[in-house]
Amino acid sequence: MSVTLATDARVWRVGADVDTDALAPGHAMKHGIEVIARHCLETLRPEFAAAVQPGDVIVAGPNFGIGSSREQAAEVLVRLGVAAVIAPSFGGLYFRNAFNVGLLLLTCDEAQQIQEGERIAFDARAGRVVRAGGQVLATEPIPGFLLDMVEAGGLLAQLQQRFKTRSSS
Amino acid sequence: MSVTLATDARVWRVGADVDTDALAPGHAMKHGIEVIARHCLETLRPEFAAAVQPGDVIVAGPNFGIGSSREQAAEVLVRLGVAAVIAPSFGGLYFRNAFNVGLLLLTCDEAQQIQEGERIAFDARAGRVVRAGGQVLATEPIPGFLLDMVEAGGLLAQLQQRFKTRSSS
DSSP states (O other), rough: OOOOOOEEEEEEEOOSOOOHHHHHHGTTTOOHHHHHHHTTTTOOOOTHHOOOOTEEEEOOOOOBBBBBTTTTTHHHHHHHOOOOEEEBBBBBHHHHHHHHHHHOOOEOOGGGOOTTTTEEEEETTTTTTEEETTTTEHHHHHHOOHHHHHHHTTTHHHHHHHHHHHHHO | OOOOOEEEEEEEEEESSBBHHHSGGGTTTSOHHHHHHHHHTTTOTTTTTOOOOTTTTTOOSSSTTBBBTHHHHHHHHHHHOOOOEEESBHHHHHHHHHTTTOOOOOEOOOGGGTTTTTTEETTTTTTTOTTTHHHHHHOOOOOOHHHHHHHHTTTHHHHHHHHOOOHHH
């Protein structure tokens, strides 16, 4: 199963400047990732954590993931099965953390055209999102090594697989 | 010499959406980094590459470094001695590449208050920029391991130093 390609992903819409505290609330940070995930986006979309399904995508306004450097703000979305976050721009540290933990981010200038509940397709390697009506939106190209890392489940998972392959050969 | 701290850095101002092609022009990409650096920002600030001094900083509008994933767009600024780029937001891949090659980026909501030619101070670990008149602007906190990487001169330089320390101990 490739997470850089999806054909029928349901959209959850959020606005601009969604910060790491909205994704991984401070009050939950003393708990493990399972508990933090239950509080993900509770201030913006209270139903999200309980209702999101594996393969769904988040479509956001500019500056998704600004704020602190806490990795849990990306890990919770992986834990909840979110296939990708699509936004015009991301916090720099969030972008770094996301790929490291295996979360795909697609930078798309026209993301805000996409509607709540819409079903979309995307192909990260080809650099495009296809809307329900067939409209194609371009996404910024992402280097192959980062997409490989996402498909492997993140940096640690990728390194573990590499060492495993080497020691068994 | 720490590159996460500066006391008298001269400011070069550029606008929003400065892309990787403005930093490392496509027509120069067949050459080495030395030649590419001579063309850095030629379309926006033709005098920049020849006049920039080690320790100067670039202050930009939102979305600095959007576009392609070419690492040279960050390397040229290191090569030219730029101490930091300060902007409200950065392209996600640019943020990743910059720290990897030893270029400090400071995310600062109020960056656009800073003027061309102004002399500023910054302390990346404390998360602040101090303007010529004493006004303090907050910058987004950056994890220590990334600042350590910048001080070491980037990811490769840091790994080389680690291996050296280990093999001599």
